[in-house]
Amino acid sequence: MIPEKVTSVGDSAFSSCNELSYLRIDASITECGQNIFWSNYNLQTVYIGEKVTYVDHTYLFDGCFRLVEVINLSSTEVRDTVCQYVIEVHDEESKIINENDFLFYTYGGKHYLVGYVGEDIIISLPESCNGEKYEIVEYAFQVCKDIVSVRLSSKIARIANSAFSGCNKIVEVIENGYHGGHLGVGKTESGYVAYNAIEIHNEAESKIENIDGYLFYPYINGEGQMYNYLVGYVGNDTDLVLPESFHGETYSIYKWAFSGNKNIRSVEIGSNVTSIRENAFRGCSELTRVVINEGVMFIYDFAFSNCKKLSNVHLPSSLHYIESYAFSYCTGLEKIVIPEGVYYIGGSAFYGCTGIEEIEIPDSVTQIEDWAFAGCTSLINVYIPDSVSHMGREVFKGSPKLIVHCAAKEKPTNWETDWKASDIKVDWGVILEVPVE
Numbered sequence: 001m002i003p004e005k006v007t008s009v010g011d012s013a014f015s016s017c018n019e020l021s022y023l024r025i026d027a028s029i030t031e032c033g034q035n036i037f038w039s040n041y042n043l044q045t046v047y048i049g050e051k052v053t054y055v056d057h058t059y060l061f062d063g064c065f066r067l068v069e070v071i072n073l074s075s076t077e078v079r080d081t082v083c084q085y086v087i088e089v090h091d092e093e094s095k096i097i098n099e100n101d102f103l104f105y106t107y108g109g110k111h112y113l114v115g116y117v118g119e120d121i122i123i124s125l126p127e128s129c130n131g132e133k134y135e136i137v138e139y140a141f142q143v144c145k146d147i148v149s150v151r152l153s154s155k156i157a158r159i160a161n162s163a164f165s166g167c168n169k170i171v172e173v174i175e176n177g178y179h180g181g182h183l184g185v186g187k188t189e190s191g192y193v194a195y196n197a198i199e200i201h202n203e204a205e206s207k208i209e210n211i212d213g214y215l216f217y218p219y220i221n222g223e224g225q226m227y228n229y230l231v232g233y234v235g236n237d238t239d240l241v242l243p244e245s246f247h248g249e250t251y252s253i254y255k256w257a258f259s260g261n262k263n264i265r266s267v268e269i270g271s272n273v274t275s276i277r278e279n280a281f282r283g284c285s286e287l288t289r290v291v292i293n294e295g296v297m298f299i300y301d302f303a304f305s306n307c308k309k310l311s312n313v314h315l316p317s318s319l320h321y322i323e324s325y326a327f328s329y330c331t332g333l334e335k336i337v338i339p340e341g342v343y344y345i346g347g348s349a350f351y352g353c354t355g356i357e358e359i360e361i362p363d364s365v366t367q368i369e370d371w372a373f374a375g376c377t378s379l380i381n382v383y384i385p386d387s388v389s390h391m392g393r394e395v396f397k398g399s400p401k402l403i404v405h406c407a408a409k410e411k412p413t414n415w416e417t418d419w420k421a422s423d424i425k426v427d428w429g430v431i432l433e434v435p436v437e
Contacts, residue, residue, distance in 0.1 A: 041142060061083040260284070263286060301325055302324075384405065
C-alpha cells in the first residue's frame with residue numbers, strides 16, 4: 001500500500017517487484033516519475049482509494065502486462081489506457097474469480113482466463129466458464145514457469161499471442177477438442193503453448209512418466225522412431241545422479257529440463273545420456289559440480305549458461321559438439337578441460353567465463369566460432385593446434401593478459417582477420433605439449 005502522506009514517487013521506484021499481485025494507492029501522487037511499476041509482471045489488481053485527488057499515470061504501469069483491473073474510488077480520472085492490457089477500470093469490488101486456482105474475469109459478456117495460482121505442473125484447463133466459452137488473455141500463464149503439460153478444452157475461444165510466453169518447460173499439449181487456432185510445435189500462433197513441446201496429441205492421459213522424481217517423455221515420430229527425453233525433475237535431492245537409462249534405453253536431457261532450479265548442487269550424467277539439449281541447466285544458481293560420463297555427444301545452446309557457482313566440470317571423450325553459449329557466464333569456472341574428440345566449439349560457448357586462466361584446444365577441434373572465449377578476462381594462455389581450420393570473429397576479445405600459442409606458423413586462410421583483439425600477443429609455430437598434471 002502507498003499511504004496518504006506520500007506525494008512524490010521517483011523513477012522506477014517499484015519496478016520489477018514481481019511478487020506484487022495487488023496494489024493499493026491511498027496517496028495523492030502529484031509528482032510521478034517514469035516507469036514506477038515497470039515490469040511488475042505479477043500485478044493484476046490496482047486499487048485507488050477515495051482520498052486520492054490526483055495520480056499522474058503517465059508511464060505509471062508500463063510493462064505491467066498482466067494488469068487486469070483498476071478499481072478507482074477516487075475523484076480523479078483513470079482511463080483504461082493506463083495500461084494496454086487492462087480489461088476494465090471500475091469502482092466495485094475486485095471482479096477476479098478463483099475457480100480451482102484458475103482466475104477468471106467477466107466483462108462485456110465475455111469470459112477471460114487471466115491467470116493460474118496453483119502448483120500443479122500437469123494442468124487441465126477448465127472445460128468452460130459457467131458453461132460458456134472463454135478467452136485466455138496475454139501473459140496469463142507467464143509466471144507459471146514449471147508447467148510441463150497442458151490439456152486444452154473445446155470451450156477455449158481464443159488463446160492470446162503471448163498467453164504462455166515464458167512457459168518454456170511445456171513439453172506436451174493435449175488438444176482435447178480445441179479448435180480456436182493453429183497449434184504446432186515451435187509455433188506462436190496459439191500463445192506459445194506448444195513452442196517448446198515435443199508433441200501435440202489428443203489422447204486421454206498425459207504421456208509423462210515420473211520415475212523417482214525424474215519426468216520422462218517417450219516419443220515416437222511419424223517414421224516410427226523412438227526418442228526418450230528427460231523433461232524435468234520434481235524431487236528434493238540436491239546432489240543428483242541421473243537415471244542410468246529409461247527402461248533400459250538411452251535418452252536425451254530435454255530443453256529447459258532443470259533450468260532455474262535453485263536447489264541442485266551437483267549432477268552426474270550417466271553413459272546412456274546422448275545429448276544435453278538447449279537451456280537444460282540454465283540458471284541453476286547453486287550448481288557447483290557437473291560430471292558428464294561417456295555417451296554424451298552434444299551439449300546444445302545455453303545448456304549450462306549462467307550457472308555462476310559452477311566450478312568443476314568433467315567432459316567426456318565421447319563429446320563432439322559444444323554449441324553456442326553452452327557455458328556462457330559460468331563465472332565460477334576456473335578450469336575447463338576440452339577433451340580429445342570435440343570437433344566444434346560454438347559461438348560464445350564460454351563467453352564471460354571470467355575465472356578461466358588457461359585453455360588447451362585438443363587436436364580434434366576443427367572449428368571455433370565467433371566470440372567462443374570472449375569476455376574471459378582472466379585468460380593467460382591458450383594453446384591452439386594446427387587442426388583448427390576455421391576461427392571466427394573476436395574469439396578472444398576482452399582478455400588483456402592473454403598469450404595465444406599456435407601450432408600454425410602463420411594465420412590460416414580460413415581464420416577471420418579479426419579473430420582476436422589487436423592487443424593480444426600470438427606465438428606462431430609453437431610445438432604444443434600436453435601439460436603434465
